[in-house]
Amino acid sequence: MSVTPSTYPLVPKIQKDTILSLLEVGKRADGRGLEDIRKVKIIPNYIEKSDGSALVNIGDTVVLVGVKVEPGTPYPDLPDEGILMVNAEFVPLASPLFEPGPPDENAYELARIIDRSFRETKSIDLKELAVQPGQKVLVVWNDIYVLNHSGNLIDASAIATLVALARTKIPNYEMNEEGYLVKKEGYKGTLKLTKKVITATVAKIGKYYVADPTEEEEYVSDARLSVSFTEDGTIAGMQKMGAGSLEEGDIDAMVDLAWKVSQKYFSEISTAIGLPPQE
Amino acid sequence: MGKTGLKLIDENGIRIDGRKPDQLRPISMDVGVLKNAQGSALVSYGKTTVLAAVYGPREALPRHMTLPDRAILRVRYHMAPFSTTERKSPAPTRREVELSKVIRESLEASVFTELYPRTTIDIFIEVLQADGGTRTTSLTAASMALADAGIPMKDLIAGVAVGKVNGKLVLDINEAEDSGGEADMPVAMMPNLGKIVLLQLNGTLTRDEFKEAMKMSIKAIKEIYLIQKQTLRDKYAKMTEEEKEE
Numbered sequence: 001m002s003v004t005p006s007t008y009p010l011v012p013k014i015q016k017d018t019i020l021s022l023l024e025v026g027k028r029a030d031g032r033g034l035e036d037i038r039k040v041k042i043i044p045n046y047i048e049k050s051d052g053s054a055l056v057n058i059g060d061t062v063v064l065v066g067v068k069v070e071p072g073t074p075y076p077d078l079p080d081e082g083i084l085m086v087n088a089e090f091v092p093l094a095s096p097l098f099e100p101g102p103p104d105e106n107a108y109e110l111a112r113i114i115d116r117s118f119r120e121t122k123s124i125d126l127k128e129l130a131v132q133p134g135q136k137v138l139v140v141w142n143d144i145y146v147l148n149h150s151g152n153l154i155d156a157s158a159i160a161t162l163v164a165l166a167r168t169k170i171p172n173y174e175m176n177e178e179g180y181l182v183k184k185e186g187y188k189g190t191l192k193l194t195k196k197v198i199t200a201t202v203a204k205i206g207k208y209y210v211a212d213p214t215e216e217e218e219y220v221s222d223a224r225l226s227v228s229f230t231e232d233g234t235i236a237g238m239q240k241m242g243a244g245s246l247e248e249g250d251i252d253a254m255v256d257l258a259w260k261v262s263q264k265y266f267s268e269i270s271t272a273i274g275l276p277p278q279e
Numbered sequence: 280m281g282k283t284g285l286k287l288i289d290e291n292g293i294r295i296d297g298r299k300p301d302q303l304r305p306i307s308m309d310v311g312v313l314k315n316a317q318g319s320a321l322v323s324y325g326k327t328t329v330l331a332a333v334y335g336p337r338e339a340l341p342r343h344m345t346l347p348d349r350a351i352l353r354v355r356y357h358m359a360p361f362s363t364t365e366r367k368s369p370a371p372t373r374r375e376v377e378l379s380k381v382i383r384e385s386l387e388a389s390v391f392t393e394l395y396p397r398t399t400i401d402i403f404i405e406v407l408q409a410d411g412g413t414r415t416t417s418l419t420a421a422s423m424a425l426a427d428a429g430i431p432m433k434d435l436i437a438g439v440a441v442g443k444v445n446g447k448l449v450l451d452i453n454e455a456e457d458s459g460g461e462a463d464m465p466v467a468m469m470p471n472l473g474k475i476v477l478l479q480l481n482g483t484l485t486r487d488e489f490k491e492a493m494k495m496s497i498k499a500i501k502e503i504y505l506i507q508k509q510t511l512r513d514k515y516a517k518m519t520e521e522e523k524e525e
Contacts, residue, residue: 238480245474
């Protein structure tokens with residue numbers, strides 16, 4: 001059951017007037033312009049024991065993604081494909097608002113937004129992961145770990161997921177005599193990323209649209225729109241969040257801004273990890 | 280060809296269930312269908328059938344989850360085990376958790392919750408039969424149930440899903456079109472206010488296709504809105520007649 005949150009801090013609501021009067025003159029509480037993003041820092045291969053990983057900071061928001069590739073059974077309707085599993089954990093050390101326990105609706109929503117963007121664009125070649133079609137495939141477990149919540153968890157998670165998957169090595173699994181896949185030394189290659197996909201979030205506060213919202217801006221916003229894009233500008237997913245509403249014109253403007261922001265993310269990602277340009 | 284290699288729309292633009300690209304399925308609505316609930320509604324878009332019930336405003340327990348300035352909403356979107364082709368376990372899935380959240384946020388945009396501080400308004404949605412577009416049918420039904428319960432709202436909410444099959448945009452997609460198509464875009468809005476309360480996209484669309492899909496959904500939502508209003512009017516007309524007879 002989804003319940004109206006009653007634990008959100010009240011302070012930002014009081015500060016809404018201040019935030020709005022700043023927006024009126026084209027500024028934000030942290031000094032940014034409306035369309036500016038915070039400083040992005042990406043560290044690929046942060047966890048040695050994972051098969052792929054990335055630590056991403058956007059301002060004070062910190063997200064760590066770890067990828068593990070393990071044997072599993074395919075979906076009956078897609079017997080010759082491996083599986084991408086995206087999971088998100090909002091661990092309690094990341095925010096006073098996070099509690100230990102199973103993922104809440106926000107974690108599920110975040111994971112499913114990222115999952116959909118990669119799944120629908122067929123960003124990773126899942127066919128390559130079918131070791132024995134119909135019987136044994138490799139499952140790519142993409143675990144998103146939020147380490148510090150300072151707003152815009154979706155974009156940070158999308159960047160970290162893209163970098164981690166782009167840097168994922170496929171362990172060397174071999175079938176033994178009993179028909180089980182056993183892990184051998186070394187890796188047999190890297191995960192094939194056929195398309196880069198990113199998600200950018202824009203918040204509407206009053207009549208203003210702001211890129212990369214902080215936690216405080218998220219609380220005072222009327223609604224947020226997360227838009228996923230591939231590099232050629234195709235929209236690869238969308239999610240309106242928040243208990244407010246948007247008009248048709250708002251959505252157009254927000255998709256435009258999200259596209260601009262996604263360009264910045266793509267360029268940050270490319271410089272940080274030197275991904276080769278898409279063919 | 281769709282994902283499954285199935286042809287979902289023919290050369291004349293006719294879909295697998297015989298509809299035109301911009302044609303809704305037959306829609307039926309009824310309100311006040313459950314005795315115990317303060318408000319209820321049964322809504323069908325073709326074979327997709329959803330039952331929604333509203334309990335409240337009522338006392339919320341534990342009380343610390345209530346808010347001092349307005350009512351909270353508690354929403355559960357749930358699919359009956361027999362609603363799908365293969366039995367669905369009644370335990371909530373990740374999908375149902377997410378949909379409960381987006382449906383709650385949508386309804387929250389319409390309800391005057393500030394009229395009922397420290398209470399809860401509970402909205403229970405059961406998908407009895409699923410054939411595509413269950414979240415939008417659910418929102419249409421939940422909004423009708425709230426109206427039937429007499430809870431003040433800024434406007435009713437109506438929803439519809441636009442999809443893309445074999446490269447063509449189609450309105451109010453069914454399950455075959457959803458699973459075999461390239462995109463599923465559920466939209467819900469408060470039609471009289473022109474406010475969009477739910478927007479999701481699962482799949483890929485170009486910018487132009489997206490704009491076109493928005494236009495198609497808004498036009499259809501206005502049609503659904505007329506049926507909603509007529510259904511509510513008919514119910515109250517019937518109630519007045521019954522009162523006269525007494």
